[in-house]
Amino acid sequence: MDQNKFPATTDDVYSHIRKRILKMELEPGQKISENQMAEEYGVSRSIIHSAFVRLNQQGLLTVFPQRGTYVTLIDLSFIENLLVLRCAVEKEVIYELFEQLDEAKKKELIENLEDNLRRQEAYRDALDYDLNFQDLDSEFHKLIISSVGRYKLVEILWDPMLHIARWRNFDVSFDRRMPELIKEHRKIVEALKGDDYVQVQKAMAEHLETITSIKGRAMEKYPQYFTE
The missing domain is CATH 1.10.10.10 (Winged helix-like DNA-binding domain superfamily/Winged helix DNA-binding domain)
Incomplete structure (x- = not known):
C-alpha cells in the first residue's frame, strides 16, 4: 500500500x-x-x-x-431488526409528510427527488454500490426525512445503521441491483406524485426489505460471511 x-x-x-x-x-x-x-x-x-x-x-x-x-461477521438477524427499525422511522416520516406538508412543500420535495433520480441514472450500469451513488441514495432518503424535520432520528441511529450500509454493499453487488434500486426510488416518487399514502408506505417498505429474497442464496454462496 x-x-x-x-x-x-x-x-x-x-x-x-x-x-x-x-x-x-x-x-x-x-x-x-x-x-x-x-x-x-x-x-x-x-x-x-x-x-x-x-x-x-x-x-x-x-x-x-x-x-x-x-x-x-454479518448478523442477518440483527440486520433484519435494524431494517424493521429503519422502516418504522421512514413510515412515520411518510405519515407526518402527508399530515403536515402543504401542496407547495410537497411539490418542492418531489422536484428535489426528481432531480436526485436524474442524477442516479448515471450509475444504472454500475456493478457495485458506487460511492457516488451511495451519496445520492442517502440524499434521496434525507430529502424525505428532512422534509418533516426528522433527520435527527437517523443521526441517533447512525452507528447501528453502519451495519445496514455494509449489508447494502453486499446486497447490491450480489445481485447487481443498481437498476432495481433506481426503480424502487422511482416507485416511491411516483406514489408521492399520485398523493397515494398507502402506496408510498408500501413502496418504501419494499425498498427497505432487502434480506428475504437473497438470504438463502447469499448464505449458500458465502457461508463464511454470516451468522444468524
Whole structure:
C-alpha cells in the first residue's frame, strides 16, 4: 500500500478502515492485526489501536482474547431488526409528510427527488454500490426525512445503521441491483406524485426489505460471511 496516499491522523485512518469494512474490501471474518495495519498505513500502533477500539465499539471488529481481531461477521438477524427499525422511522416520516406538508412543500420535495433520480441514472450500469451513488441514495432518503424535520432520528441511529450500509454493499453487488434500486426510488416518487399514502408506505417498505429474497442464496454462496 502506498503510504503517501493515506493521512496519518487517527480519525482518517479509522475512517478509511471503516470504509474498507463497509465496502467488503476487508471481508467478514477476516483476521487483521495492529501490526499489519500500522505497516499498511505507515503509522504507529497506537493510532491503529485507537481506530480498532472505535470500530470494535461500533461492532465492526470483534476481538477474541488470545486469538486476535477479526472483521465482524454479518448478523442477518440483527440486520433484519435494524431494517424493521429503519422502516418504522421512514413510515412515520411518510405519515407526518402527508399530515403536515402543504401542496407547495410537497411539490418542492418531489422536484428535489426528481432531480436526485436524474442524477442516479448515471450509475444504472454500475456493478457495485458506487460511492457516488451511495451519496445520492442517502440524499434521496434525507430529502424525505428532512422534509418533516426528522433527520435527527437517523443521526441517533447512525452507528447501528453502519451495519445496514455494509449489508447494502453486499446486497447490491450480489445481485447487481443498481437498476432495481433506481426503480424502487422511482416507485416511491411516483406514489408521492399520485398523493397515494398507502402506496408510498408500501413502496418504501419494499425498498427497505432487502434480506428475504437473497438470504438463502447469499448464505449458500458465502457461508463464511454470516451468522444468524
